[in-house]
Amino acid sequence: MSDSPLPLASALHEPVLHWYSENARTLPWRQPGAGAWAVMVSEFMLQQTPVARVLPAYKLWMERWPRPADLAADPPGEAVRAWDRLGYPRRALRLHAAARAIVERHDGVVPDDHAALLALPGVGSYTAAAIASFAYGQRHAVVDTNVRRVFARALTGTAQPSISPTAADQRLAVRALPEDEPTAARWAVATMELGALVCTARIPRCSECPIRSRCAWVLAGSPPYDGPPRKGQTYEGTDRQVRGRLLAVLRAAAEPVPKTALDACWPDQAQRERALDGLVADGLVDPLPRNHYRLPA
DNA sequence: AATACGTGGCC
DNA sequence: TGGCCAAGTAT
Numbered sequence: 001m002s003d004s005p006l007p008l009a010s011a012l013h014e015p016v017l018h019w020y021s022e023n024a025r026t027l028p029w030r031q032p033g034a035g036a037w038a039v040m041v042s043e044f045m046l047q048q049t050p051v052a053r054v055l056p057a058y059k060l061w062m063e064r065w066p067r068p069a070d071l072a073a074d075p076p077g078e079a080v081r082a083w084d085r086l087g088y089p090r091r092a093l094r095l096h097a098a099a100r101a102i103v104e105r106h107d108g109v110v111p112d113d114h115a116a117l118l119a120l121p122g123v124g125s126y127t128a129a130a131i132a133s134f135a136y137g138q139r140h141a142v143v144d145t146n147v148r149r150v151f152a153r154a155l156t157g158t159a160q161p162s163i164s165p166t167a168a169d170q171r172l173a174v175r176a177l178p179e180d181e182p183t184a185a186r187w188a189v190a191t192m193e194l195g196a197l198v199c200t201a202r203i204p205r206c207s208e209c210p211i212r213s214r215c216a217w218v219l220a221g222s223p224p225y226d227g228p229p230r231k232g233q234t235y236e237g238t239d240r241q242v243r244g245r246l247l248a249v250l251r252a253a254a255e256p257v258p259k260t261a262l263d264a265c266w267p268d269q270a271q272r273e274r275a276l277d278g279l280v281a282d283g284l285v286d287p288l289p290r291n292h293y294r295l296p297a
Numbered sequence: 298a299a300t301a302c303g304t305g306g307c308c
Numbered sequence: 309t310g311g312c313c314a315a316g317t318a319t
Contacts, residue, residue, distance in 0.1 A: 045315090046314085046315040046316090047314095047317075048302090048304095048313095048315085048316060048317095049314065050305085050306080050313090052306085053305075053306090053314090054315095085303080085305085086304075087302085087304040088302055088317090089302090090302065090317085091317085094317080094318095122316090122317065122318090123317085124317045125317095126315075126317085127315085127316075130315070142315085145313090146314095147315090164298090164299095165316090201314085202307085232312070233311095234311095235304080238302095241304095244303055247303090278302095299319100301317105301318090301319090302316105302317090304314100305314095306312105307312090308312095
């Protein structure tokens with residue numbers, strides 16, 4: 001349960017930071033002056049969705065809703081529609097709700113306080129730390145799947161991190177943090193970028209890695225993953241697939257859609273009804289009179 | 298603590 | 309071909 005700095009990690013600071021200075025991607029939410037709202041929107045979109053797919057939706061979103069108040073002024077259904085096919089559309093609803101909360105509680109300004117961020121809909125421990133660190137330069141352990149993988153290899157010496165985030169991951173990331181605030185913030189993005197570009201899940205590019213000579217996993221001979229099997233996510237035939245189809249119809253429609261149009265999406269009636277009920281319960285779909293449905297107003 | 302929650306690209 | 313993976317959160 002030590003909170004003391006890790007000597008092993010401090011040796012990684014300089015090479016990782018230097019690597020980042022030369023290899024960081026130029027992403028719109030990292031541009032100077034992008035602002036905390038840009039960071040927040042990108043973080044919501046990047047929750048489980050790759051950068052390449054986020055880019056176009058992100059640009060349209062920021063043109064249309066450049067400030068939290070702009071999004072808050074539109075109905076939630078517009079956020080769901082603009083979410084396009086990024087997946088997990090509840091994120092769109094939560095981002096919209098967060099924008100309204102920011103207007104109501106924070107005068108329309110994305111808060112810089114970690115606890116205030118964490119209190120927003122859709123903001124968990126990762127996203128709160130990411131916004132505080134990336135947008136406001138604060139010193140936080142920003143622990144996502146990339147960072148967990150980098151530390152699992154470089155510090156722990158295992159091929160893959162634990163299947164789900166653990167308190168141990170969090171402690172390790174805290175102990176690895178540089179003392180100095182701006183350096184810690186730089187380290188947070190840098191380690192994440194290293195995990196995204198070099199220390200990748202399947203075939204890590206160790207020959208391009210700035211810390212390969214100090215990596216515990218490489219030093220141990222790059223032993224293969226030997227933990228419990230990671231449970232694969234099935235999708236075909238699940239309620240999630242049905243929800244996706246129903247929502248796709250509603251996103252494409254400018255007017256309320258009759259239930260008969262939704263019925264054409266999926267052959268199994270019981271499953272279709274269950275999926276539609278779920279969407280309504282989640283607030284992603286508004287039921288209207290006369291068996292019509294639409295995105296929430 | 299498990300499980301639900303989209304979508305698509307890659308090897 | 310198809311399992312694996314992608315800047316997680318909420319319940």
